[in-house]
């Protein structure tokens with residue numbers, strides 16, 4: 169469910185015509201809908217509440233770290249799950265209280281841990297023993313005690329794309345399930361850290377509940393063992409990972425997900441933390457691009473658009489599917505033809521779709537890429553010296569540019585020529 173729809177023959181985001189934004193901001197750009205962001209958060213929060221789960225929802229900022237997006241959720245009561253100092257700073261700047269920030273990630277540096285401890289965030293999710301020892305030393309030296317979770321790797325197959333599965337023992341994430349008890353015992357003995365939670369995140373874009381159920385049952389066993397060892401587990405951080413429809417997949421509804429949690433973990437007297445990313449932002453964003461040229465090959469027609477793999481990396485990185493549709497509503501019964509939709513970057517991988525069925529399109533027509541709100545702008549780069557593209561947030565009949573397109577001078581401003589190349 170989202171708020172991008174045709175109205176009077178053209179695509180709107182809520183009450184704003186996409187063609188108008190394209191005229192005023194230029195293409196390509198990302199466009200997000202406030203009503204959709206709010207709706208996704210609310211549906212998720214209400215599903216947890218209906219299942220009787222006492223939960224803090226920490227938006228996984230890496231899916232869309234724009235401050236305006238984080239703040240939209242913060243105003244609804246969300247916290248943030250961050251994976252770097254940059255995201256931690258971004259969340260704080262967006263108005264998320266430190267008391268609602270969780271810090272995840274397999275390679276937090278000493279400096280990042282010091283920063284997080286100094287800010288007194290809600291919880292640090294520790295992913296290895298050396299990290300545990302370092303965090304203990306940092307917090308103890310400051311006379312603080314940090315509430316921590318140990319991220320356990322439950323060794324279940326999330327059944328998702330190999331590059332976004334994280335819960336198998338051969339993945340780099342977390343502490344192997346079989347060693348968790350030992351590591352908790354060590355954490356209990358160390359100063360500066362208090363193990364209060366178990367964290368578990370098995371992958372992204374999950375479209376089945378079974379892997380979640382398997383992982384949660386392992387977490388359940390672990391709670392019992394740790395409590396028997398005298399460790400007071402009070403919270404369970406169940407990560408993110410719930411999928412969204414890109415094409416014809418039908419991911420579980422939040423209510424069904426909440427029921428699985430209630431059934432597997434609901435009777436343990438724990439509070440819950442969730443770290444949804446894609447679920448909250450995926451369908452709340454589109455990428456809008458203009459057709460630069462229509463190129464007829466001998467066997468294929470190519471629509472060359474002004475967005476490229478540096479703007480939306482998912483198709484080239486994960487062979488991901490994005491819906492593609494014209495901004496001008498096609499006439500009913502318009503003939504469809506198979507085309508390849510490609511960007512201008514000098515890589516064959518810069519292909520958004522092959523043999524996609526689209527109505528007739530011409531130079532300068534606008535196209536929208538659906539479900540681009542998650543891991544879209546967040547993963548963009550300046551490859552081919554292409555400026556990062558603007559992000560626009562719509563609310564009702566208003567829109568605002570929430571990240572501007574940098575000028576070429578802005579892009580060059582961080583570079584300089586060393587003296588020996590400066591021949592002036």
Ligand SMILES: *Cc1c(COP(=O)(O)O)cnc(C)c1O
Nearest residue numbers: 228272372408409443444445446
């Ligand atoms: C990426 C990530 C998330 C968010 O995953 P989604 O699939 O976007 O919900 C949550 N927690 C951790 C630890 C992550 O690495």
